Amino acid sequence: MCAESWFEGLKVGVLMGGVSAERAVSLKTGAAILNALRERGVDAVAMDVKRDLVELIEETPIDVAFVALHGTVGEDGVIQGVLEYLEIPYTGSGVLGSAICMNKVVSRDLCRVHGIPVPQGTVVDANLNTVDHGPALDELGLPVVVKPVEQGSTVGVTIVRDKDHLREAVELALNYGEVALVEKYVPGKELTVGVLGEEAFPVIEIRPKSGFYDYESKYTPGMTEYLVPAPLDSETAVRVQELALKAHKVLHCRGATRVDFRLSDEDGVPYFLEANTIPGMTETSLLPKAAAVAGYSFGDLVIAILKEAWERRKIG
Numbered sequence: 001m002c003a004e005s006w007f008e009g010l011k012v013g014v015l016m017g018g019v020s021a022e023r024a025v026s027l028k029t030g031a032a033i034l035n036a037l038r039e040r041g042v043d044a045v046a047m048d049v050k051r052d053l054v055e056l057i058e059e060t061p062i063d064v065a066f067v068a069l070h071g072t073v074g075e076d077g078v079i080q081g082v083l084e085y086l087e088i089p090y091t092g093s094g095v096l097g098s099a100i101c102m103n104k105v106v107s108r109d110l111c112r113v114h115g116i117p118v119p120q121g122t123v124v125d126a127n128l129n130t131v132d133h134g135p136a137l138d139e140l141g142l143p144v145v146v147k148p149v150e151q152g153s154t155v156g157v158t159i160v161r162d163k164d165h166l167r168e169a170v171e172l173a174l175n176y177g178e179v180a181l182v183e184k185y186v187p188g189k190e191l192t193v194g195v196l197g198e199e200a201f202p203v204i205e206i207r208p209k210s211g212f213y214d215y216e217s218k219y220t221p222g223m224t225e226y227l228v229p230a231p232l233d234s235e236t237a238v239r240v241q242e243l244a245l246k247a248h249k250v251l252h253c254r255g256a257t258r259v260d261f262r263l264s265d266e267d268g269v270p271y272f273l274e275a276n277t278i279p280g281m282t283e284t285s286l287l288p289k290a291a292a293v294a295g296y297s298f299g300d301l302v303i304a305i306l307k308e309a310w311e312r313r314k315i316g
Helices: 021-040 054-058 078-086 095-102 106-112 163-176 215-221 234-250 286-293 297-313
Strands: 011-017 043-047 064-067 119-123 144-148 158-160 180-184 188-196 204-208 224-227 255-266 270-276
Touching: 011 021, 011 054, 021 043, 021 297, 043 054, 054 078, 064 078, 064 215, 064 297, 095 106, 095 270, 106 234, 106 270, 119 270, 144 163, 158 163, 163 180, 188 234, 188 286, 188 297, 234 255, 234 270, 255 286, 286 297
Parallel strands: 011 043, 011 064
Antiparallel strands: 119 180, 144 158, 144 180, 188 204, 188 255, 204 224, 255 270
16 A cells, blocks of 8 residues: 555546547556556556446546546547536546647647747648648648648658658548648657656657657557657757647646657757647556656656646646
8 A cells, every 4th residue: 555645535437448549559558557556555447438438437436537548539628528527537638738739730830829849831631732821732842741630649640752652641641530731851859758747757769760650660569769868968958848848838738748849950949749648658658768767656657647637626
């Protein structure tokens, strides 16, 4: 039993699974969180959520929800809205912050307005027509990165180096939405920063062996090297942490997030890519890796996230 007993008497529901393309990852995240909570003496129960959250909570009433649902109908504000309606405190960002961060176009626009650098980009439809008053595709040049507007775990993402493959990449992205985001590729380092409340964890550099941090590179052991702290000069590291914390606030996030950047080889600028409001939380996920360097065990991190959510109920 953990000496810290503020959670005595609480019933915690770990919401996992979901209906998105990231269901398998969510189940792993949820299982790791559930085990960590139980090891600390928390009364926690697994809740495999599909579209039956209300029914699940009626069957097993809970005091607080630990949200471990990645992707749509989980990370986009939908589940958060249901929990708000049911007046159940929950971990992570609220309805607004979740919805903003799930939409890459809205989140990058907000960041740009607040002085956080973002790659040059535009939004296109199935006919490759620009639909957001952004630059024409020809102005972006090649290579570009084509992404679904609302997906995570690099689902549907393609790096396009040949103009002949552009339409195919857009069609893939459009499997997940009505429009696609096309961004100018930024040669450089892949960086990520975990944020917990007001604290930015040490920067991680991500080095995929394939050269592209795609779904396979993320979830296949040995496919990617993670350097934490990232081998950066102190000024750059602090700058990236400051931008991550600023993005966390600008995008109306709360609790734990992970903010991704590309550090340009050409101009040394850290360009914001996206903010993840429900980062992976297995023992080998990036947020726990960075938290460990900051002095948090995996169990400490899980408890800290839960405590922030429970205490926030007092202030709404």
